[in-house]
Structures are given as C-alpha cells and as structure tokens.
Amino acid sequence: MRRVAGTLRGDFAVAGRPAWGYGLLCALGVCLPLLAGVVGGHVREGVAAALGGYLTVFGDAPGLPYGERARKLLVTTLMATLGTGLGQLLQPWPWLAVFAIGLVAAAGAYWPVISVPAVLAVTLTYFAPSGAALITHMAITAAGGLLITALLVVLWPVRRLRPLRTAFEEAGTALADLLPAAGRAPLSDESWESLRRCAVTAVDDAARSFSLYRVSQEDDRALERLLATLDRIFRETIALRVLRAAAVQGDLGEEWTGELDEAVEALAAALREAVALGGSAAVPEAVDAIGRFADRVERVRRAAHAGEAPLPAAVLLGQIRRCLDRIGMAVRSVSQQAAEAVEVGPRLPRFGRLRKPVFSTGYHPVRLGLAVTLAMALMLLAHEHYAKWFVVTVLVSLRPAYRDTVDRVTLRVLGTAVGAAGAAVVLAIAPGHLYLIVFIGICAVLGFALRGASYGYWTIFSTPLSLMLSDFTLPLDWGAAAARVALTIAGGTLALLFTRTLWPRGHRARLTGRIVDTLERHAALARSLVERDPEEVSAVLSAAADAADRLTDSLNRLDKEPGGSAPRRLREAVTAARRLRxxxxxxxxVPAPVEESGPTATVLDMVADRLENVAEAIRTGRPEARADDLDRVLDRLGAHVDLLTARRLDEVAEGAADRMTGVRRGIMHAAAAQPALKGLSAEALELASLTAPRR
Structure with a gap:
C-alpha cells in the first residue's frame, strides 16, 4: 500500500509548465462539434464527431515536428474511423463481436499503428448504436478527427521549427547542467548519474528530432554539425570529470581547483545563453576563464620541471586544459550555429518517410486479447449499456508489467469516480446539454494541458472526457455514476487477475543473454581503444550503452513482477558498466599512445579477456578460465610512468623543456591515461565479479 501511495504521489507531481494553449485547442476540437450538434438538433452526429476528435488527439504527440505529427494524426483518424465502422458492423452479431473485439485488441498491442484509439472506437461504437448509416457515421467520425488535426497544425507556418528548437535548447541546457558537476568536487554517484542520464536523454531526443527535419541539403549538414558538437561537449565533459578526480590526488595545492571551477561555470553560462537566446556574449568571458586556468597550468608545469611539483600530476592538469579548450571551441561553435539558425520555407509540412512496420513481441498481445474477449463475453450476459466501461477498463488498464497494471487500475478508478460524480453534480445543479458541454470543455483544457506535465492529472481529467462523450445522449444521474464506478472497479479487478495469473515467468531466464551481451560489448569497447579509430570507438561505445540499457530494462521488468525483485548486484553491475564507459x-x-607510452594496449587486452571469460562462463555454464594478473600489469604501468618522469626531467635539465621529444609524447599519454586505465580496469573487474556465476 505504501508503494502504491508513493507511486501516486509521483504520478500527480507536475513536471514543467502546463500547455494551456494546447489544452484550449483540444477543447475546441471536442466541444465545437458537440455545440453544433446541440444547437442544430443533431446531437448524435455531434457526439460522433466529438468522439472522433477526442480519439484522434488521444494519439497525438505534441513534441514531434509538424510533418511527422500531421502524419500521425491522420493515421490515427483513419484507424479510429475504421474502428467505428467495424464496431457498427458488429452490432447485429454479439458473439461475433466478442471474438472480433478481442482480436482487434490483441492486434493493437502487437502492431502499434492500430493504436489504442482504434480499439476504443470499435468498443465504444459497438455498445452505443448511432442510428446513422454506416458510411455516414464513419464520415462524421473522420470529420471530427480532421477538424482537430487542422486546429493542431494551423499554427504550423509560425511554429514549424518549435520542436527542433525545443529539443536543441533542452539538450544544451542539460549539458550546461552537467558541466559544473564534472569540474567541481565530485558528486555522489546517484546525483552524477541523474545529471548524466538527463544529458544523454536530451541529446538522444535532439538527434531524433533532427532526423525528422529534412529541409535542404545545406541545412541537413548544419543540423548534423550541431548534433556532433553537442555530442563532443558531452564526451569531453565525461573525460573532464575522470581527469579532475585523478588530479586532485596529486600534490598540487588548491589554487587550480578554484580557477577550474570558474572556467566550467563560465562555459556552462555561455552554453545556456547560446541555446536559450542564440547569443555569444558570454563566450569571451568563458575563453578568458580558460586562459586564466591555462596560465595556472603553465606555472604548475614549470614548477614540475623545477622539481617543486609532481610531473605526472602536472601532465594531468595539462590534459584537463586540453579538455577545456575543446569544450570552449565546441561552445563557441554552438553559439555561432544557434545565431545562424536553420531556415525552412513556408511550405506545407513534409510527411515522414514510409517505414517498415513495427511489431511488438512477448505475451502481452495474447494476454490482452484473451482478457478483452472474456470481458466482452461477461458483459453480453449482463445486457447493460454501461457494460462498455468494464471492457474499456480492461483494455486501457492491462499493461505488460504487473505493477504498471496496478497503477493504471488505481488511476482509472479515481478518474471514473471524479468524472461520474462531477457530471452528476453538474446536471443536478443545472440540467441540460449546454452545461455538460462546459464541463467537458473544462476537463479537456485541464487534461490536455497537463498531459505532458503530470500523468496522474491527465488520467483524472481524460477519463471523464471519454465517459461524458460516449454517454452524452443518456441520462446521467447518481445511479448511472455508481454503475460506472462499479463496472470500472470490476474491470480493473479482471485486469489485475489476468496480469497476475498470465505473467510471463520466463523473463528471468532471458536475463542471462542480456548479461552476456553487456559483458561482450564492453569487452569489444576495451579492444577498440587499442587502435583508437574514432568512428569504430563511437559505434562500439553506443553498442555497449545499448546493451547496458537492455539489461536495465530487464531488471526493471523483474522489479515489476508479482512479488519479484531484480538482484541488487546486477543493478550495481550496470553502474559499474557506466563508469567503465x-x-x-x-x-x-588523452593523446594517442606512442612507442614510449608503455603497456596501455596490454592492459586493454587483459580487461577485454577478463570480461569475455566471464561471458563465456555464463553462456556455457563451465568454470571461468584462469584470469591474467591485471594488478601486476597496472603496477608496471605505474613504474613506467615513474621511469618516463625521470627521463623527462633529465631532458628538461639538458634544455629540452619546450621540445616535443618521444619521451614527452610518451609521458603525455602515460600519465594522463594512467588514472583512466586504472579506473577502467577496476570497473571491469567489478563488472566481472558482480555478473560472474555464483557457485
């Protein structure tokens, strides 16, 4: 019960500003057909058009570019219209409808293009005879969907770039929040992971948004450069955190940390200004701050040459300065590209390319189809008009995960109680369709405005919409309100029963494959760092992150099993994998290794071997192969850095302080790479230990 209460608090937390303009447009699209029907004496036709508009906007995705969004709205309109026609065709054959609607529900879960609005259209139309001819009813439903589509895209000429700019601003802001966290004193793993996850999500969202804008070859290149620049800022910021944590262990005093803090704060401010205002006024201040830090690094380098500071720590500061330089150049590039912007001519929205059909897998489509079929059969025996709420509750509440179903049922019951009681009160105080339209309009404004900010409030206000629209022509008294709530509770109970008894128990077995894939992908990442081909490393790094995400998804699913929980050690393994990356x-x-750089390649190969050995042991069930002595090689790396330090100081004493010798190149790599190699090895050993088979 405490977990449910905590989940509800999270569902009703408002994240972000409600979209009141969007809510008003949706309310207009739903209420105008109702008002026209009541005033013109064609109430049933007005209800059909309003319900078509509601089902269409139910499938809307406001953050998409307008071409993609218009395509999605039109497809949803088409599916809802076809669903309306199928529902009316099934009305004369109740037992055929039982199996047909169950099949449609399963098909909607299997093939997402069919979508929930289409299945709702079939169900609601079957239980609510329209009295109009089939073609007429479908045409009215389509008209409602087209009306709300037109309302939502009418501002396209002036807002066509808004989704792109929003994605760009969110990505830049998330990176600006991450920068100070990397340059200051280390945060806790939990705080850092939260900021890092927000940045990754925002940059990925920007990449998806950019991919949907195909305006001209020149602007396509500009978007690609901008995305690459954001990705470069992210990667250098991650490196900055690792290097700073190592540098503070050196005996260099504390003056440099304050100047580093000033530099990263200035860079973050410049990046925020660039993405929010499209300006570059803060860039010179950031460049000056980086210059002051560079002067400090030069003083430390000279002190190290004089034997007054440890040379490896000074080399680390030099690498931190190079990271700041690269971040500074990237921020300046972002500010320039933001000022130039992307121009799109005022032509019609361009629809997305046709893509291969996407199909869902797993047990959920079958389970949903069986549950809806049983719900339909039970309601046919009841012969009750309000029985559709039993079926609809099963349809919208049954989720792939058990705990998600519990949350959906709870919110559905709350929404039905609020909606049914609210409508009964409105009609008791001021009976008449016009007052009910006002109530529907208020629910539409609040529900759709809060849709992206709070799932709980969206459910509370959207549930009355479907209730009131489908029952608009019926008497709505306290008895009807009680019947709706009772049927919703019964439908939720059936959904919980199905998700409890038909939960796929084989998911824990599939977890093994996800663990093996994660280990092998991270082993491949370690090997790719030997050759350091940037494109290959990027591809392997992305594959390793995807494998860890799939493992996390499996653990989340295990957490949602009835009475189940994911092993804590595997959660820690995912964190170790992230730190490894x-x-x-x-x-x-850091600079590429040269002949004088030492055993870098040996360490990376041994790390890869260790991870691959554990993966093989998990896959085959055989004992793990004997591991190499990685600690011994890391000790050799430390001794090699000490040797290079001594040789470099001899070169400095001979007057080669400013010459780029082989020894200098070697220590620039070895000293800067040592903390990263030690961290990578430690995280690889922890990852292997946490995932290794338990004896």
Whole structure:
C-alpha cells in the first residue's frame, strides 16, 4: 500500500509548465462539434464527431515536428474511423463481436499503428448504436478527427521549427547542467548519474528530432554539425570529470581547483545563453576563464620541471586544459550555429518517410486479447449499456508489467469516480446539454494541458472526457455514476487477475543473454581503444550503452513482477558498466599512445579477456578460465610512468623543456591515461565479479 501511495504521489507531481494553449485547442476540437450538434438538433452526429476528435488527439504527440505529427494524426483518424465502422458492423452479431473485439485488441498491442484509439472506437461504437448509416457515421467520425488535426497544425507556418528548437535548447541546457558537476568536487554517484542520464536523454531526443527535419541539403549538414558538437561537449565533459578526480590526488595545492571551477561555470553560462537566446556574449568571458586556468597550468608545469611539483600530476592538469579548450571551441561553435539558425520555407509540412512496420513481441498481445474477449463475453450476459466501461477498463488498464497494471487500475478508478460524480453534480445543479458541454470543455483544457506535465492529472481529467462523450445522449444521474464506478472497479479487478495469473515467468531466464551481451560489448569497447579509430570507438561505445540499457530494462521488468525483485548486484553491475564507459571516454580524450607510452594496449587486452571469460562462463555454464594478473600489469604501468618522469626531467635539465621529444609524447599519454586505465580496469573487474556465476 505504501508503494502504491508513493507511486501516486509521483504520478500527480507536475513536471514543467502546463500547455494551456494546447489544452484550449483540444477543447475546441471536442466541444465545437458537440455545440453544433446541440444547437442544430443533431446531437448524435455531434457526439460522433466529438468522439472522433477526442480519439484522434488521444494519439497525438505534441513534441514531434509538424510533418511527422500531421502524419500521425491522420493515421490515427483513419484507424479510429475504421474502428467505428467495424464496431457498427458488429452490432447485429454479439458473439461475433466478442471474438472480433478481442482480436482487434490483441492486434493493437502487437502492431502499434492500430493504436489504442482504434480499439476504443470499435468498443465504444459497438455498445452505443448511432442510428446513422454506416458510411455516414464513419464520415462524421473522420470529420471530427480532421477538424482537430487542422486546429493542431494551423499554427504550423509560425511554429514549424518549435520542436527542433525545443529539443536543441533542452539538450544544451542539460549539458550546461552537467558541466559544473564534472569540474567541481565530485558528486555522489546517484546525483552524477541523474545529471548524466538527463544529458544523454536530451541529446538522444535532439538527434531524433533532427532526423525528422529534412529541409535542404545545406541545412541537413548544419543540423548534423550541431548534433556532433553537442555530442563532443558531452564526451569531453565525461573525460573532464575522470581527469579532475585523478588530479586532485596529486600534490598540487588548491589554487587550480578554484580557477577550474570558474572556467566550467563560465562555459556552462555561455552554453545556456547560446541555446536559450542564440547569443555569444558570454563566450569571451568563458575563453578568458580558460586562459586564466591555462596560465595556472603553465606555472604548475614549470614548477614540475623545477622539481617543486609532481610531473605526472602536472601532465594531468595539462590534459584537463586540453579538455577545456575543446569544450570552449565546441561552445563557441554552438553559439555561432544557434545565431545562424536553420531556415525552412513556408511550405506545407513534409510527411515522414514510409517505414517498415513495427511489431511488438512477448505475451502481452495474447494476454490482452484473451482478457478483452472474456470481458466482452461477461458483459453480453449482463445486457447493460454501461457494460462498455468494464471492457474499456480492461483494455486501457492491462499493461505488460504487473505493477504498471496496478497503477493504471488505481488511476482509472479515481478518474471514473471524479468524472461520474462531477457530471452528476453538474446536471443536478443545472440540467441540460449546454452545461455538460462546459464541463467537458473544462476537463479537456485541464487534461490536455497537463498531459505532458503530470500523468496522474491527465488520467483524472481524460477519463471523464471519454465517459461524458460516449454517454452524452443518456441520462446521467447518481445511479448511472455508481454503475460506472462499479463496472470500472470490476474491470480493473479482471485486469489485475489476468496480469497476475498470465505473467510471463520466463523473463528471468532471458536475463542471462542480456548479461552476456553487456559483458561482450564492453569487452569489444576495451579492444577498440587499442587502435583508437574514432568512428569504430563511437559505434562500439553506443553498442555497449545499448546493451547496458537492455539489461536495465530487464531488471526493471523483474522489479515489476508479482512479488519479484531484480538482484541488487546486477543493478550495481550496470553502474559499474557506466563508469567503465566513462573511463573509456577519458582514455579516448588523452593523446594517442606512442612507442614510449608503455603497456596501455596490454592492459586493454587483459580487461577485454577478463570480461569475455566471464561471458563465456555464463553462456556455457563451465568454470571461468584462469584470469591474467591485471594488478601486476597496472603496477608496471605505474613504474613506467615513474621511469618516463625521470627521463623527462633529465631532458628538461639538458634544455629540452619546450621540445616535443618521444619521451614527452610518451609521458603525455602515460600519465594522463594512467588514472583512466586504472579506473577502467577496476570497473571491469567489478563488472566481472558482480555478473560472474555464483557457485
């Protein structure tokens, strides 16, 4: 019960500003047909058009570019219209409808293009005879969907770039929040992971948004450059955190940390200004701050040459300065590109390319189809008009995960109680369709405005909409309100029963494959760092992150099983894998190894071997192969850095302080790479230990 209460508090938390303009447009699209029907004496036709508009906007995705959004709205209109026609065709054959609606529900879960609005259209139309001819009823439903589509895209000429700019601003802001966290004193793993996850999500969202804008070849290149620049800022920021944590262990005093803090704060401010205002006024201040830090690094370098500071720590500061330089150049590039912007001519929205059909997998489509079929059969025996709420509750509440179903049922019951009681009160105080339209309009404004900010409030206000629209022509007294609530509770109970008894128990077995894939992908990442081909490393890094995300998804599903929970050690393994990737990015940021660089390739190969051995042991069930002595090689790396330090100081004493010798190149790599290699090795060993088979 405490978990449910906590979930509800999270559902009703308002994240972000409600979209009141969007809510008003949706309310207009729903209420105008109702008002026209009541005033013109064609109430049933007005209800059909309003319900078509509601079902269409139910499938809307406001953050998409307008071409993609218009395509999605038109497809939803088409599916809802076809669903309306199928529902009316099934009315004369109740038992055929039982199996047909169950099949449609299963098909909607299997093939997302069919979508929930289409299944709702079939169900609601079957239980609510329209009295109009089939073609007429479908045409009216389509007209309602087209009306709300037109309302939602009417501002396209002036807002066509808004989704793109929003994605760009959110990505830049998330990176600006991450920058100070990397340059200041280390945050807790939990705080850092939260900021890092927000940045990754925002940059990925920007990439998806950019991919949907195909305006001209020149602007396509501009968008690609901008996305690459944002990705470069992210990677250098990750490297900065790893290198700073290592540098503070050196005996260099504390003056440099304050100047580093000033530099990263100035860079973050410049990046925020660039993405929010499209300006570059703060860039010179950031460049000056980086210059002051560079002067401090030069003083530390000279002190190290004089034997007054440890040379490896000074080399680390030099690498931090290079990271700041690259971030500074990237921020300046972002500010310039933001000022130039992307121009799109005022032509009609361009629809997205046709893509291959996407199909869902797993047990959920079958389970949903069986549940809806049983719900339909039970309601046919009841012969009750309000029985559709039993079926609809099963349809919208049954989710792939058990705990998600519990949350949906709870919110559905609350929404039905609020909607049914609210309508009964409105009609008791001021009976008549006009007052009911006002109530529907208020629910539409609040529901759709809060849709992107709070799932709980969206459910509370959207449930009355479907209730009132489908029952608009019926008497709505306290008895009807009680019947709706009772049937909703019964439908939720059936959904919980099905998700409890038909939960796919084989998911824990599939977890093994996800663990093996994660280990092998991270082993491949370690090997790719030997050759340091940027494109190959990027591809392997992305594959490793995807494998860890799939493992996390499996653990989340296990957490939602009835009475189940994911092993804590595997959660820790995912965190270790993320830290391994961070150290890989830090290693990629340092100068490339040369002949004098030492055993870098040996360490990386041994790390890869360790991860691959564990993956093989998990896959085959055989004992893990004997591991190499990684600690011994890391000790060799430390001794090699000490040797290079001594040789470099001898070169400095001979007057080669400013010459780029082989020894200098070697220590620039070895000293800067040592903390990243140690961190990468430690995280790889922890990942292997946490995922290794338990004896």
């Amino acid at each position: 961070d150290n890989a990015l830090a290693l990629l940021a």
